[in-house]
Amino acid sequence: MDIQQYMQRLGEQARTASRAMARASSGDKDKALAAIATALRSHRSAVLQANQQDLDKGRESGLDAALLDRLELTPARFDAMVEGLEQIIGLADPVGVITDLAYRPSGIQVGKMRVPLGVIGIIYESRPNVTIDAAALCLKSGNAAILRGGSEAINANQAIAECIRVGLREAGLPDTAVQVVETTDRAAVGELITHPEYVDVIVPRGGKGLIERISNEARVPVIKHLDGNCHTYIDDQADITKAINVAYNAKTQRYGTCNTTETLLVANAIAQQVLPELAAKYRGAGVELRGCEQVRSIVEGIQEATEADWGEEYLAPILAVKLVKDMDEAIDHINRYSSGHTEAIVTENYTRARQFLTEVDSSSVMVNASTRFADGFEYGLGAEIGISTDKIHARGPVGLEGLTSQKWVVLGDGHIRQ
Amino acid sequence: MDIQQYMQRLGEQARTASRAMARASSGDKDKALAAIATALRSHRSAVLQANQQDLDKGRESGLDAALLDRLELTPARFDAMVEGLEQIIGLADPVGVITDLAYRPSGIQVGKMRVPLGVIGIIYESRPNVTIDAAALCLKSGNAAILRGGSEAINANQAIAECIRVGLREAGLPDTAVQVVETTDRAAVGELITHPEYVDVIVPRGGKGLIERISNEARVPVIKHLDGNCHTYIDDQADITKAINVAYNAKTQRYGTCNTTETLLVANAIAQQVLPELAAKYRGAGVELRGCEQVRSIVEGIQEATEADWGEEYLAPILAVKLVKDMDEAIDHINRYSSGHTEAIVTENYTRARQFLTEVDSSSVMVNASTRFADGFEYGLGAEIGISTDKIHARGPVGLEGLTSQKWVVLGDGHIRQ
Incomplete structure (x- = not known):
């Protein structure tokens, strides 16, 4: 596989899907999330079996106990993952909210409308439940997502990705709105973080080493969480x-x-x-x-x-x-x-x-x-994609709002500038 | 002059000054702005004379008419510059504003407090009035600033910098809160945009070429304005x-x-x-x-x-x-x-x-x-440091609020997490 071409295709598909996602109604997005939950429940054994393959492979290649534990999708963790997804359905949709709409001396009305960022790239390590968590937060906030999970979780992640596609199609949304990278080649990460024409922001979720490496090499803005001292x-x-x-x-x-x-x-x-x-x-x-x-x-x-x-x-x-x-x-x-x-x-x-x-x-x-x-749930964000130690854009716990931006809206009645 | 050492010293001084600026009261910041206006008025002829030197040198070296026009500080433009500064005194101080402070089920109160970004680096081209404009916006929003103007305006910029220092000292604020780079060596820009330990955000103000070059090389977040099609x-x-x-x-x-x-x-x-x-x-x-x-x-x-x-x-x-x-x-x-x-x-x-x-x-x-x-004044921001075509952090006209961030504040009464 030519990684550069493959990632370019993913990028183009994500960019196109992001337009449809930005327009999608709250109802359609919630319908997709519910359909993904249903697909996960009906593919439960397939997902758990794929996870078992990852665990077997991990044991063979000598992964340590802590990593194997994070990798394991026990039946209880699977259920918690689906419940977490369903909780996101219940959150308010941030997209389209207009604030501060006020008249100016010129007679125009000026306000701000909350809009999705576009395409979010998420890079994470072993836990397969992050695939659902990240996908759900990106979908709910009207974004398309490209997810790059750890190579040791590739089978479970692909099984989960199939459930996401089923749910998106069921709701009439493009099934390219969430794409899980299918290769474990590390060059894919390099591509993901250096193409601002396809990806608007990168959220790395993992250890300090991963985040520092990504921050240093990225040409796309990174919402980063370094350490918590x-x-x-x-x-x-x-x-x-x-x-x-x-x-x-x-x-x-x-x-x-x-x-x-x-x-x-x-x-x-x-x-x-x-x-x-x-x-x-x-x-x-x-x-x-x-x-x-x-x-x-x-x-x-x-x-x-x-x-x-x-x-x-x-x-x-x-x-x-x-x-x-x-x-x-x-x-x-x-x-x-x-x-x-x-x-x-x-x-x-x-x-x-x-x-x-x-x-x-x-x-x-x-x-x-x-x-x-200090936690998105305790602060009332309803969900959390990470905790930012940056100052620009998002600081502290980042919820749905952190995956959006605001554009200005101006309403006039034929107003011209003097 | 060793550019690397020189810029490091500016960076360290700016970082230290930014702590004092973040704590400065609205009154002290306004006092400094007023004192800078007074200093400019009393150094009027010195500043205009320095500008004349720049113009003479520019003519000698064959700058084109459009550039010479932008470079010129006519008496009318000088007065407009000082008036613009005084208008910023009248704007509301964004720093310290707490919003959305609300009780959570756990009993803690959670809200957001608006805070300065820290150190802002501004890179601009020929117009010397940008020096005052940028300095005033950074000061009012509680930030320290490192300003890097065009080499063709170096004399006027240094004369203006002296007035800024006088004003800062008069208000009891560190005179390193605004530093105007004293060398015309281009390597200074390279240093300014690659040290996140000293500079929190870069705002380039100039042509598309300048902004693209800076965006490509920066290791610090850039609030950028590319073209307006x-x-x-x-x-x-x-x-x-x-x-x-x-x-x-x-x-x-x-x-x-x-x-x-x-x-x-x-x-x-x-x-x-x-x-x-x-x-x-x-x-x-x-x-x-x-x-x-x-x-x-x-x-x-x-x-x-x-x-x-x-x-x-x-x-x-x-x-x-x-x-x-x-x-x-x-x-x-x-x-x-x-x-x-x-x-x-x-x-x-x-x-x-x-x-x-x-x-x-x-x-x-x-x-x-x-x-x-589409303009900061027409939108009611009172002032504008630029218009961002980015989606992250600030989008559209960027005023004082765009030079700030928000941190979370939590008020409890001995609350512990269960």
Whole structure:
């Protein structure tokens, strides 16, 4: 197969399909999503069997246990995938919404209409359920999609792609509106990310290595999510109980997620009241603490935190802890080491809460709440294609709206410019 | 001078200054703008003299008349520049505005706060007034700026830069918040557009060649404005008077602007009623018409429009004219040849107006209004840094809001995730 020609064909088909998708009614898009759900249910055994082939092949080629786990589509995961798809049917269609339509002194009416971006390229790794998730979000937001899943999931992804095509045809929409790349050749990714004439935006979903590689080589805008090195700062005017609960939850509620707190900052003046109890709770949960010198004089028997710890996204039961003089030092530390994902302050002081919200330069800033809340579902987006650590276009959790843009609409009655 | 080191120093200073600018109050930013205006007025003769040096040098080196005209800062243009600056003081500060703050089922309150982008790099050509215009918009929106003007305007730009520094210091803001590159070495541009650690977004203001070159080489997001190949479509259900007035204004009100109509599409069924009168008006204004075969059978003595004409941004008194079967053909033509800037339909038909607004994929779509209205001032933005033909981040006229982003704010009372 000539990869360049193949990807060009996919690109042209996607561009054409995107025009039809932009015009599709909410009803037709929902009908397609429902038909895809039905097709998935009736092809359940075929999809699970294809996934079994991927798993067998993965085991043969020596994939590690974590990767095999992510690759596996258990019956429960299959059902959750179809339910997730059906939830997207229930979300409001963002396309066509007109806002701020107002008269101008010239007499024209000017407003903004929400429109799809066009063609979205999604590059992801092993989980086959991302195929449905990404396809559904792109369809609902009126976009066409080109999906490039991990090579180890190729059989399940192709089986799922067939269900998507069946659903699209059933709703009278072009079955090229969602195309799953059929080759595992890595050159396909290179093509996908370098043709702005076919693809309007790339959303990579995967590890930091994948995302950095794509960002460096792309000629198409990338909505990227690098790491989540999140901070919780306990101010000296914090409520002790809230501080302990929030800081404990922010680290321990889940370890492998990007909104988990990785560094805890504590104001000197409150350290003696908070740290011993908090450290005991963390230890009870099996969390390894690494502290600055001052922390180690309060909490005994913990390792020293090095410079590398402040920049680390552990994704593990490890927490770096540092004492700071005051909030200004905490903000400086955060703006220096944070990846710009999510940071929280615990304080009862009104002025400091306001200042923290204003001065911390991250995609989510919180007062008296666990960083674990930084999530599209918790924020009410209904769904999430990823969490952007960029500033341009979309920042933080990206839902349907992040896959759209706005154009200007002008209504006149024969108005001419003077 | 080591360009790489020099630009790195500018980048570091801009990044540091951007933190102070993000925190600056509306009052301080307005104070700085007012102080810059005062400094400009008191350094009026020095700035005009520096501009005279540029003009003398330009004449010596044989710059053409059009370029020399753009380069010239006449007393009237100087005054207009200072007045433009003072108008920006009157605009609402977009920074810190919180929207959509609402309670979620978990009990947290979630909203969005508008924040500066950080450091904006602006690359422009000969007009020295862009230095003030760009600096003022960046300051008002809480950003730091690195400005890179044309080498032929270096003396005036440096004189203006000195006034900006005076104003910033007077308001107690860092005088590195706006830095005008002091070297004319082109390598400086290469450095400016390839360091995302120092620069958050690039706004090129200039010809298509400049913008394409920058877009191709940039490693930083670019808010770009390529060409403005705008269309007006006269539907067969148009009001004849409105059609003639709007189409005439859209071409002739100004020729050199990007929102001027370059191709006129006319429905077959109305061509005999509209074209003869409209063609006579265009001829009266000295506009050269180029038509498809059918147009040439109605309007005599005009040149044939070739394939190249449909894609051309003339920026001149030339208009391509084409007859189409119906609105669908008009929309197909537009979506194929347009640069995605601005398109208008003239019609009294409700359903077609709605369909045109929805299906035309351009940054501005209009009904019964001249394409010449596509402009930040006419849209009520108060000011304009450019017109984006991109879809990501900002589309159409870009004002202060286009130089900002939104972060999420979460307010809790000790909330933890379950």
